[in-house]
Amino acid sequence: xxxxxxxxxxxxxxxxxxxxxxxxxxxxxxxxxxxxxxxxxxxxxxxxxxxxxxxxxxxxxxxxxxxxxxxxxxxxxxxxxxxxxxxxxxxxxxxxxxxxxxxxxxxxxxxxxxxxxxxxxxxxxx
Numbered sequence: 522x523x524x525x526x527x528x529x530x531x532x533x534x535x536x537x538x539x540x541x542x543x544x545x546x547x548x549x550x551x552x553x554x555x556x557x558x559x560x561x562x563x564x565x566x567x568x569x570x571x572x573x574x575x576x577x578x579x580x581x582x583x584x585x586x587x588x589x590x591x592x593x594x595x596x597x598x599x600x601x602x603x604x605x606x607x608x609x610x611x612x613x614x615x616x617x618x619x620x621x622x623x624x625x626x627x628x629x630x631x632x633x634x635x636x637x638x639x640x641x642x643x644x645x646x647x
Contacts, residue, residue: 523547523636525619530641533609537645541604543619543638550600553636556628557593557604559615560640566618570604571628582627587613609645616640 529541541557556571570593573580581593592605602619620634628634 523550523553523621525621525636525638527617527619527638527641530617530643532644532646535610535645535647537609538605538607539609539643540606541617541619541641541643543602543604545600545602545621547600549623551597552623553621554623554625554627555593555595555602556620556632556634557602557617558620558634559613559617559643561612561615564615568628568630568632569617571632572602573627580627582629584630606643609643611645611647614643614645616642 524546526544533539554573557569558566559569560566568584570583570591572593572595576595590608595602618640619638621636622634
């Protein structure tokens with residue numbers, strides 16, 4: 522089992538950058554595929570980005586809406602996963618959730634991760 526705690530959300534202006542962090546507990550962090558999802562008001566939760574157990578950039582996957590602007594990474598020594606968000610847009614406004622699952626090699630748009638953080642709010646003003 523793993524517990525996830527997000528941090529780094531806030532209010533920014535369009536075009537700004539922000540980095541989210543997700544701290545994981547447990548001894549088997551390297552066993553989990555990790556990812557970020559988001560949910561905007563009135564919308565369903567949607568996939569944003571994921572990274573496989575290797576942590577290599579070749580083991581990442583992005584939603585079309587954020588590819589080229591967002592970068593996911595992980596640090597096994599710190600048991601953390603990060604989401605660097607550049608060129609933020611008002612449509613990126615949402616609650617962002619960290620997710621983990623040991624059943625998948627990588628989380629994708631249809632994944633139903635077993636573990637979730639509590640979420641962190643990002644608001645992008647125009």
